[in-house]
Amino acid sequence: MSEEFLFLVVFPTAAFAAATALSFWFGRLKTQLGLWSMAVVWLGFTVAMIFGLEQATGWDGLLYVFGLLFLALPAGLGALIGGIIGWKQKENLTHA
Numbered sequence: 001m002s003e004e005f006l007f008l009v010v011f012p013t014a015a016f017a018a019a020t021a022l023s024f025w026f027g028r029l030k031t032q033l034g035l036w037s038m039a040v041v042w043l044g045f046t047v048a049m050i051f052g053l054e055q056a057t058g059w060d061g062l063l064y065v066f067g068l069l070f071l072a073l074p075a076g077l078g079a080l081i082g083g084i085i086g087w088k089q090k091e092n093l094t095h096a
Helices: 003-028 032-055 058-088
Strands: none
Touching: 003 032, 003 058, 032 058
């Protein structure tokens, strides 16, 4: 497995799958604390990447762009999709 395949396919897919599964689980349990904590972690990572990109000079900023495109973007989309689907699939329990 080449490094290019690892960085362009495996890492974004893993970020998307992990964020989707975790937010689906939090959404299914209707755990707002879990969903908000995932959002805060994602926002912190994204802000750190943007701040690092602003401070970088020359080709050094390319690492931050790749972090945003191949980690933050798939994780954010996965969390959004998984959270919405999980929240909507919550079963309505009736107590007998």
